[in-house]
Amino acid sequence: MVQGEGPRVFNRAADQVVTADGLHERMGQTVTEAPIAVVGSGASGMFQALYLAKVRRKPVVLIEQAPVIGGMFASEQTAFGPADQGAYLLQECGHAGLDALFFECLPPQDWHVLDGVRRDIAGNFFRGQLDQGSLYADLRKLPAADIARCLADIQARANGPVLDFDTAANLAAYVESRFGPGVAEKFIVPLTQKIWRQPPDKLSAWAAKIVHLTRVVIHGPEDSLRLKEKAELDRVLGYPDQLSFPPARLAHHRRALYPRRFGLQSVADGLKAALIRHGVQIITGGKVTGVQLSVSAVCAITVEMAEGVSALKVSGLLWTTALPAALALLGGSGGALANPPIPHRLVYLFLDRPPQTGPLYWFWSYDPANAWVRISVPGAYCPAANDGGRYPICIETHVPQAAAGDAEVVNQVTAELRSAGIVTAATQVVGSHVLKGLRGYFVPSLANLESMQDQRAALDARLPKNMYISSQDLSSGVFYLPDILRASAPILERM
Numbered sequence: 001m002v003q004g005e006g007p008r009v010f011n012r013a014a015d016q017v018v019t020a021d022g023l024h025e026r027m028g029q030t031v032t033e034a035p036i037a038v039v040g041s042g043a044s045g046m047f048q049a050l051y052l053a054k055v056r057r058k059p060v061v062l063i064e065q066a067p068v069i070g071g072m073f074a075s076e077q078t079a080f081g082p083a084d085q086g087a088y089l090l091q092e093c094g095h096a097g098l099d100a101l102f103f104e105c106l107p108p109q110d111w112h113v114l115d116g117v118r119r120d121i122a123g124n125f126f127r128g129q130l131d132q133g134s135l136y137a138d139l140r141k142l143p144a145a146d147i148a149r150c151l152a153d154i155q156a157r158a159n160g161p162v163l164d165f166d167t168a169a170n171l172a173a174y175v176e177s178r179f180g181p182g183v184a185e186k187f188i189v190p191l192t193q194k195i196w197r198q199p200p201d202k203l204s205a206w207a208a209k210i211v212h213l214t215r216v217v218i219h220g221p222e223d224s225l226r227l228k229e230k231a232e233l234d235r236v237l238g239y240p241d242q243l244s245f246p247p248a249r250l251a252h253h254r255r256a257l258y259p260r261r262f263g264l265q266s267v268a269d270g271l272k273a274a275l276i277r278h279g280v281q282i283i284t285g286g287k288v289t290g291v292q293l294s295v296s297a298v299c300a301i302t303v304e305m306a307e308g309v310s311a312l313k314v315s316g317l318l319w320t321t322a323l324p325a326a327l328a329l330l331g332g333s334g335g336a337l338a339n340p341p342i343p344h345r346l347v348y349l350f351l352d353r354p355p356q357t358g359p360l361y362w363f364w365s366y367d368p369a370n371a372w373v374r375i376s377v378p379g380a381y382c383p384a385a386n387d388g389g390r391y392p393i394c395i396e397t398h399v400p401q402a403a404a405g406d407a408e409v410v411n412q413v414t415a416e417l418r419s420a421g422i423v424t425a426a427t428q429v430v431g432s433h434v435l436k437g438l439r440g441y442f443v444p445s446l447a448n449l450e451s452m453q454d455q456r457a458a459l460d461a462r463l464p465k466n467m468y469i470s471s472q473d474l475s476s477g478v479f480y481l482p483d484i485l486r487a488s489a490p491i492l493e494r495m
Contacts, residue, residue: 091256138218
């Protein structure tokens, strides 16, 4: 702890220096309790901080190590406008209080609200063809003998036990329990080698959640609907024409949202404004380097900034960023992941005409013949992305090595998209941009998840009673933003 006249914290949001007692002044009222410190200003950290301030009416200080807040919502600026960091269509999480915060950061008229079958129009590229009808691979593209084998395997397993993400020993066991060995051999094995460079028996079953390997398409619309009347088939069969799927039969009715003005930066800016409006103090360029305990609870933290080290009294600590840093803060340590991230790039191409992707918002590549993994088409869910007659398309692609040059990667993805017919020969690429970050693709291997579980167990054993972890944790199925927010709800109510 820093000794002296009292803790001083530089509040960059208001561009002033305040004392810890000054953090208690909020919304015109004097609050006697110390603030809750929320560490990490990615999307989940900002939403959780706003919930604590607006709904729980707690004094909050948000601490971010980077010079700006927003995390993955901080769009990069290009000569052709903003570039989001991949396919980030926002999804409601199903918790009314948290979902209402979307309209706290931007008013309803500033959102595209996508509902029913249009909430998430996703496809896939498989065996040289773009499928605009389904997110799930259409096995009818396989040779006739392989189709027959896959059908027989699926029917044979229809009444048997189906393993779930958290009960399957690995991805191979998960897939075989649902579809049988034919689908595993003809589809899953080549796919996992392409995306993660690992066989299915070395990957966690949670990998199926990341790349949506829970179902396959193998029937036409009429037969699919008839067969999906049976719960045991509904859980493994996809539907081949998503825009004609009966809305009443959707698994849930949570909506998707995207701002009308292109770029998630407007959401980050709106969240920042809402945080300040509800009395949240924001510290950027600050790293939490120590905690002080009183009766097994955090009573103060030290924050290292360019201006020096400051001390801050707190009533609780909510950690929303990487686990190894939290473990190190509490005196533990975690080793490097056994399988390092795969070298990766996010490439924006700006075209002079729309890509040949129909209504799709995004789609996976299940085809080992190309290096790209996922493509998003911003103009499909936000027409303003095409303002100025430039049509952006975002390609997430693996590269041969981490040192691969950006220009080389742009040429590679351009050639592959032309070969696939997604960008026609007549289409001109008028510009490109490679995102500065996100140059690694996480491998959900059993070894990596075991390391993460060990880190979490070591962290849980050290946690003070008023310190909570609320961040991505694939080992328990918490991966996408809605997962994190949904899992955060009971934590936020306890704080």
